[in-house]
Amino acid sequence: DTAVSQTPKYLVTQMGNDKSIKCEQNLGHDTMYWYKQDSKKFLKIMFSYNNKELIINETVPNRFSPKSPDKAHLNLHINSLELGDSAVYFCASSQLMTSTDTQYFGPGTRLTVL
Amino acid sequence: GNSVTQMEGPVTLSEEAFLTINCTYTATGYPSLFWYVQYPGEGLQLLLKATKADDKGSNKGFEATYRKETTSFHLEKGSVQVSDSAVYFCALTFYGGATNKLIFGTGTLLAVQP
Numbered sequence: 001d002t003a004v005s006q007t008p009k010y011l012v013t014q015m016g017n018d019k020s021i022k023c024e025q026n027l028g029h030d031t032m033y034w035y036k037q038d039s040k041k042f043l044k045i046m047f048s049y050n051n052k053e054l055i056i057n058e059t060v061p062n063r064f065s066p067k068s069p070d071k072a073h074l075n076l077h078i079n080s081l082e083l084g085d086s087a088v089y090f091c092a093s094s095q096l097m098t099s100t101d102t103q104y105f106g107p108g109t110r111l112t113v114l
Numbered sequence: 115g116n117s118v119t120q121m122e123g124p125v126t127l128s129e130e131a132f133l134t135i136n137c138t139y140t141a142t143g144y145p146s147l148f149w150y151v152q153y154p155g156e157g158l159q160l161l162l163k164a165t166k167a168d169d170k171g172s173n174k175g176f177e178a179t180y181r182k183e184t185t186s187f188h189l190e191k192g193s194v195q196v197s198d199s200a201v202y203f204c205a206l207t208f209y210g211g212a213t214n215k216l217i218f219g220t221g222t223l224l225a226v227q228p
Contacts, residue, residue, distance in 0.1 A: 033215070041152075041201055041223075045215040056215055090157060096214060103207075103216055105150075105158040 003027050004106040006091050012112045013081055021076045021109045023091030031055075031096040032074035033103065034066060037088040046089075049074055050096055078111075086113045116141045120204050120219035127226050133191040135222045137178075137204035140185065145206035147171075147180055147187040148216070152201045161189075161202070199226045 004025045013019055025032060033056075034046040048056035049068040063079045078085060091106040121136040139145065149161040149171070162171030167182035176191045187204060204219040 031214075035216075041221040043158075043203065043216075043218040043221075045217075048215060058215075092158075092216075094214065101207075101214060102148075102160055102163065103214075104160070107157040 004091055004093055004104050006089075006106040006109050008109060009107065010110050010112075012114065014114055015081055015083060017081050018077070018079045019081060019111070020078070021089055021091075021111070023074045023076070023106055025072055025091075025093040025104070025106075027093055027095075027104060029093040029095045029104075030071055031094050032068065032071075033092040033094075034074065034076050035090045035092060035105075037090060037108070039087070043090070047074075047076075081111075081113045083113050086111055116145070116206065116217050118204050118206055118217055118219035120202075120222050123201075123221070123223040125222060125224045127194055127224070129196055129226055129228050130193045131226075133189070133194045133198075133224065135189040135202055135204075135224070137187045137189065137219060138185050139187065139204075139206050141206060141208075143208060144182075145208050147178070148205045148207070149176070149178055149187070149189050150203040150205060150218075152203065152221070154200070158203065194224070194226045196226045196228050199224055 031050045033048045047066045052068045065077045068074045088108045092103040094103045146165040148163045150158040151161045162173040164171040164180035170179045201221045205216045207214045
């Protein structure tokens with residue numbers, strides 16, 4: 001009965017590779033997000049999708065491409081991985097524009113680029 | 115711009131001590147305010163929130179009051195436990211707009227010793 005799930009939990013890969021992280025929510029929310037947490041624990045929004053449409057893109061490099069096949073899924077594909085991409089990536093979801101709009105987070109994916 | 119400032123950590127306390135973690139914000143408009151908690155190796159969990167001035171959010175013995183006059187949302191707990199050891203994030207967002215990205219503070223590590 002997990003609300004927001006991510007796979008994989010850990011991802012270790014070489015520089016230059018392409019990898020994907022998947023996110024699914026079963027809360028019936030219409031909006032999903034990707035956040036990046038760096039080594040100092042700082043959290044920053046990367047992308048947001050509402051009803052499968054991109055609504056936030058926070059000047060993230062083009063190597064990062066989110067894809068939302070439906071409202072319950074938001075995947076993150078990363079091309080040509082760099083050392084600086086090493087971080088924990090969190091997916092979140094919410095029901096936008098409601099008085100009870102609260103973001104619920106997944107468990108995170110720890111990406112290590114060697 | 116909009117931002118959140120939290121007190122630097124780590125905060126180290128003995129069990130049953132009183133906890134305060136300071137959080138102040140800068141915002142154009144009237145944001146909603148949140149405290150999220152991240153236990154070791156886990157994702158973020160919503161701890162409490164307040165959506166308008168003078169609201170008090172509370173959960174698991176933690177409290178925070180939305181103070182518009184001092185633009186603050188300090189987290190307090192009367193008696194901490196070892197199990198409260200975690201990183202605490204203060205955050206803000208704006209409901210009702212086309213986007214509602216969360217803007218986080220840098221996080222405060224709390225270590226409670228038995």
